[in-house]
Amino acid sequence: MSAALECRNLKAGFGDHLVLQGVTLAVPSGGVTAVMGPSGCGKSTLLRCFNRMNDHLPGFFREGEVRALGRDVYDPTWPVDSLRFSVGMVFQKPNPFPMSVADNVLFGPRLLGIRQKQELSEILERSLRAAHLWDEVKDSLSSSALKLSGGQQQRLCIARALACKPQVLLLDEPSSALDPIATARLEETVLDLATSVTVLWVTHDLQQAARVSQHVAFLYLGELVEEGPTAEVFANPKNQLTERYLTGRFG
Amino acid sequence: MERPIDLELKKLKEQLLTMAGEVEQQLSLAVRSLVDRDSQAAEAVIAADERVDAREKEVDRTAVEIIVRERPLASDLRLVITATKIAPDLERVGDHAVNIAEQALVLNRMPPLKPFVTLPRMADIAKEMLRQALTSYVEHDARLARQVIARDDVVDALHEEVFRELLTYMLGDPQTIPRALALILISRSLERIADQATNIAEQVVYLVEGQDIRHVHGGEERGV
Numbered sequence: 001m002s003a004a005l006e007c008r009n010l011k012a013g014f015g016d017h018l019v020l021q022g023v024t025l026a027v028p029s030g031g032v033t034a035v036m037g038p039s040g041c042g043k044s045t046l047l048r049c050f051n052r053m054n055d056h057l058p059g060f061f062r063e064g065e066v067r068a069l070g071r072d073v074y075d076p077t078w079p080v081d082s083l084r085f086s087v088g089m090v091f092q093k094p095n096p097f098p099m100s101v102a103d104n105v106l107f108g109p110r111l112l113g114i115r116q117k118q119e120l121s122e123i124l125e126r127s128l129r130a131a132h133l134w135d136e137v138k139d140s141l142s143s144s145a146l147k148l149s150g151g152q153q154q155r156l157c158i159a160r161a162l163a164c165k166p167q168v169l170l171l172d173e174p175s176s177a178l179d180p181i182a183t184a185r186l187e188e189t190v191l192d193l194a195t196s197v198t199v200l201w202v203t204h205d206l207q208q209a210a211r212v213s214q215h216v217a218f219l220y221l222g223e224l225v226e227e228g229p230t231a232e233v234f235a236n237p238k239n240q241l242t243e244r245y246l247t248g249r250f251g
Numbered sequence: 252m253e254r255p256i257d258l259e260l261k262k263l264k265e266q267l268l269t270m271a272g273e274v275e276q277q278l279s280l281a282v283r284s285l286v287d288r289d290s291q292a293a294e295a296v297i298a299a300d301e302r303v304d305a306r307e308k309e310v311d312r313t314a315v316e317i318i319v320r321e322r323p324l325a326s327d328l329r330l331v332i333t334a335t336k337i338a339p340d341l342e343r344v345g346d347h348a349v350n351i352a353e354q355a356l357v358l359n360r361m362p363p364l365k366p367f368v369t370l371p372r373m374a375d376i377a378k379e380m381l382r383q384a385l386t387s388y389v390e391h392d393a394r395l396a397r398q399v400i401a402r403d404d405v406v407d408a409l410h411e412e413v414f415r416e417l418l419t420y421m422l423g424d425p426q427t428i429p430r431a432l433a434l435i436l437i438s439r440s441l442e443r444i445a446d447q448a449t450n451i452a453e454q455v456v457y458l459v460e461g462q463d464i465r466h467v468h469g470g471e472e473r474g475v
Contacts, residue, residue, distance in 0.1 A: 206324065207322060210324075234324050234325065234328070235324075235325070235328055235329065235461070236325070236329065236461030237325050238461075242325070243325045243326060246324040246325040247254075247256075247323075247324060247326060247327050248254055248256070249254070
């Protein structure tokens, strides 16, 4: 199976509200897949199913299969911490921990039991470089992460996820709180990462989906309406709903 | 619900249709200059070509403006792309009208070689193909577009017929060669105009169905 993430007939919701109405989707390995759709269509709920981030939310329920890297994410032999190291996540708003830049990045590796200074130092530099942040913070690694700009904080969150060597990164509208320059830097960073990591990127920004993704999925009212290569879907959608969404006739 | 882009797209379509109307007029005038031996009409065609060229640039400018300002997607994007591909086809039709007019000027200085029968018929079919291709664009009618594509073979066959007939004239009497050559060039231009109409119709199929049928050989595969 070449899909990095996969769900089959996935139904999920909260309390008595069914958000995902039976979604079947295979996210190809490598590159960026964008999930787009109007607010409330279930994009974030779908994304969070892949590393079980919904599980702790009140009233969450789910049925249907969810697989990551070929394994059932609910496999009892796959601890949820370990799943989240492999399938990392970056959220809408930057959420650095109130600690130093270095401690943020090394939080995961330390949880994994890595104590050796040399190894930690290598992980720190490698992760910050991959997140295109090293040059900006290398002289202030012990400063508080909260002093960084919004864009830097978001790239720090990417570095923090990368420190655990994930194979998949889930991005939930990561640039919605950033200005255009910080957004461009973030996109550039993720595009570089996507050569080695599979990225699933939720965005409501169509132009961003067009810029960053090679594959795109369109969700509407909890259903997968259409998916395919980005250029094909954006120029020649097969479904009338996709056509209407892309041409701004609703949403 | 009217979107801001709708006004821009309407403007683009209107510019393209204005250009098409002018090109059609050029073609009619060129054919008249030949059939009625009207050199004044031929001169008018040649003089008006610059206006057609300017129309093509106008369509391109509007298309670029829409892409930059509105960032069109899906059918909006296809409408803009097809407009920028149809405009050069129309411009080429204008060039062929000028070619016909230039040859008419040559022929009008000499006695007629033979009564015109096939060339006016070819011109009528080519003009109708062009008109129908543009109608199919305006009305998003892929079926009509496919009918246009299917008629291209008729014009090709007529061109062959004209060529063979004029060849016999040239072989029989070398003095007819300059006139016969001019008529062959005119026939060739009409055949090319039918090709341009076919290109436009292929763009319409892409616009409506998102299917690229260019360079696909065989009528069945192209759905014609």
